[in-house]
Amino acid sequence: MxxxxxxxxxxxxxxxxxxxxxxxxxxxxxxxxxxxxxxxxxxxxxxxxxxxxxxxxxxxxxxxxxxxxxLAHTAWTQSSLAPIARPHIDRLSEALGETVHLAQLDSSQVLYVDKRNARQPVEMYSQAGKVGPAYCTGVGKAMLAFLPEDTLTRTLSQQSYHRFTDTTLCSEHTLRAELAAIRDRGYAFDREEHEPGIICIAAPILSDQARVLGALSITGPTNRTSYDKLTGWAPQVLDTAARIGAEAQAWRFPETHLRKRQAS
Missing domain, CATH: 1.10.10.10 (Winged helix-like DNA-binding domain superfamily/Winged helix DNA-binding domain)
Incomplete structure (x- = not known):
């Protein structure tokens, strides 16, 4: 830079x-x-x-x-959510049978830090270690929606708004309207916005101070997954995200977490 x-x-x-x-x-x-x-x-x-x-x-x-x-291995174990989230996303993928992604924000982009394949895997762009756009992925929008306003403004100004599909949101104005809806319901959808035929539901992983730590998603192909089906999985996705957030909070900020437990 x-x-x-x-x-x-x-x-x-x-x-x-x-x-x-x-x-x-x-x-x-x-x-x-x-x-x-x-x-x-x-x-x-x-x-x-x-x-x-x-x-x-x-x-x-x-x-x-x-x-x-x-260095990458050390960063994965020390800085990513992957080691903490692994048993949680394993259980979620096993229960639902679809692909689970775990991601964090890397500057203005999405970094996929872990992935669990579906029982019937489908070829898609996202792989652990790959970087993707934030404005047109479920995990990206889930994280963007809960950023502080100053951080969000800066991050949105760095998006490319390239049109990948007919449903890609290609302006800050339309994206902001979508982010407001995500904040209201607590989770995001990818409506074939990055890849044709691929949809997902995604939830943010937040600290107890509502700081964005990452996001996870359930992703599937349109030939066997529907938005109604994804919506039905929302409670499980949100519960898993909350569990990961709680463990990550205790791991990243152990002294603060310990003080809160002692005070209670």
């Missing part, structure tokens, strides 16, 4: 390498890089020396390094 100096630029290079989703040659990076050739090469060398990238000399390609794998 602008203003973040050398560290920010190095992170941009890592993002660029990651975006290829395969080993990539210097020429390919240079073709889409905002940095001069010498600057890009210097960043690649430094990141390779630090283990953030790996270099394969035979094919002259760069890939994400094992140090990032170690």
């Amino acid at each position: 602008a203003g973040d100096g050398t560290v920010g630029k190095a992170c941009d290079v890592l993002d660029q390498v990651a975006a290829f989703e395969r080993p990539v040659r210097f020429g390919e990076l240079q073709a889409s890089s905002p940095f001069p050739k010498a600057t890009l090469y210097r960043f690649l060398q430094t990141l390779t020396n630090q283990g953030m990238l790996s270099y394969e000399p035979e094919h002259q390609t760069y890939a994400l390094g094992m140090r990032l794998v170690r």
Whole structure:
């Protein structure tokens, strides 16, 4: 990001390498890089020396390094909801037989941190570790609806509002109306807004101070799932989200949680 100096630029290079989703040659990076050739090469060398990238000399390609794998694993266990939520989403997926997603906000986007497949899996975009749009996914809208107004305004200004399907909400005005409805009922729907034939119901995972920690969803294909069926699952989705939120609250803010228990 602008203003973040050398560290920010190095992170941009890592993002660029990651975006290829395969080993990539210097020429390919240079073709889409905002940095001069010498600057890009210097960043690649430094990141390779630090283990953030790996270099394969035979094919002259760069890939994400094992140090990032170690950091990612630590981040998954320390910062994501996944370890806490896993038994809860396992039970929910088993009970309902459909796909369960667990997500958190990553800046203005949705980061899927875990997923449980349906008994009859269907190919879809979302996978653990993937980033998706917030404005047209069930988990994204569920989280957006409960953000503080200043955070929401900033986050909405960063949405692309690209039209993926005929039902995608493509403006801040229409999205805000949808978010108000989500706040009223407590859960969100994805009405084939990101992928044709895929619908979901999603609930926010909140702290006891109503801070957004994440969201979970039940997702299914339209050929075997209906909105009436999704609505019927709302109590289970909301209850699971509340249970995850309570455990996450105790884990993330243990001293505050302990003081409240002692006071009661």
